[in-house]
Amino acid sequence: MARRKIIAGNWKMNMTPSQAVALCAELKDLVKSDSVDVVYCVPAIDIVPVVEAVKGTNVQVGAENLYIEDKGAYTGEISAPMLVDAGVKYVIIGHSERREYFKEDDAFLNKKVKKAFEAGLTPILCCGETLEQREMGVTMDWIRLQIKSDLVGITADQVKKMVIAYEPIWAIGTGKTATTEQAEEVCKGIRECIAEIYDQATADEVRIQYGGSVNAGNAAELFAQPDIDGGLVGGASLKADFGKIVNY
Numbered sequence: 579m580a581r582r583k584i585i586a587g588n589w590k591m592n593m594t595p596s597q598a599v600a601l602c603a604e605l606k607d608l609v610k611s612d613s614v615d616v617v618y619c620v621p622a623i624d625i626v627p628v629v630e631a632v633k634g635t636n637v638q639v640g641a642e643n644l645y646i647e648d649k650g651a652y653t654g655e656i657s658a659p660m661l662v663d664a665g666v667k668y669v670i671i672g673h674s675e676r677r678e679y680f681k682e683d684d685a686f687l688n689k690k691v692k693k694a695f696e697a698g699l700t701p702i703l704c705c706g707e708t709l710e711q712r713e714m715g716v717t718m719d720w721i722r723l724q725i726k727s728d729l730v731g732i733t734a735d736q737v738k739k740m741v742i743a744y745e746p747i748w749a750i751g752t753g754k755t756a757t758t759e760q761a762e763e764v765c766k767g768i769r770e771c772i773a774e775i776y777d778q779a780t781a782d783e784v785r786i787q788y789g790g791s792v793n794a795g796n797a798a799e800l801f802a803q804p805d806i807d808g809g810l811v812g813g814a815s816l817k818a819d820f821g822k823i824v825n826y
């Protein structure tokens with residue numbers, strides 16, 4: 579069974595609501611595709627206007643974060659039911675920027691993955707090593723630890739539906755892409771880890787993206803790898819180039 583590719587933009591903290599609507603209009607025809615899933619993961623304040631702007635197109639909307647409670651006294655947070663009600667389908671969990679700047683650890687991220695599934699959202703769970711870890715030769719150990727910890731209590735059926743994004747931290751926003759071999763090696767390793775925790779059928783179904791300086795020039799080669807099922811795209815998702823990546 580061939581896995582359907584999924585190309586997601588991670589807008590990060592970019593685009594005011596009016597800029598977001600303008601970007602959706604600019605990209606509308608460029609990101610048309612029958613063969614891949616296209617997702618815009620956007621800042622919370624852009625969700626409502628972007629859901630409206632992509633209505634009737636092939637684009638689905640994702641959030642960049644969620645909180646682990648459904649409602650209550652958590653000033654500044656946004657809940658899974660809020661996202662679902664607004665029309666969100668995907669949610670990025672555990673991006674390295676959240677892990678680093680907002681001190682989100684694996685135990686907390688595991689709760690977020692559970693909450694996303696409980697609400698019917700598809701998690702895009704990020705993992706990735708630092709340059710130091712790569713140079714020490716512990717990349718795969720580190721990523722296996724992240725994956726195993728973040729998926730505690732998650733069933734095989736849930737894993738089959740989710741997306742895992744491998745994003746080497748040293749390649750994010752640096753213009754320094756992992757080589758195709760490096761990206762494939764780790765994505766394959768993640769799939770083997772899933773086969774170990776669950777079974778081969780689950781490993782065969784879960785979609786694994788590569789992220790880290792994906793652009794119109796390197797997307798085709800990366801996405802042609804047997805274990806890379808698309809990309810999580812930061813900088814290049816904010817411009818017309820994103821259409822070229824979708825239609826690699």
Ligand code: PGA
Pocket residue numbers: 588745749750751752753789790791792810811812813814
């Ligand atoms: P980048 O970001 O494409 O700008 O490197 C990727 C990401 O952080 O998801």
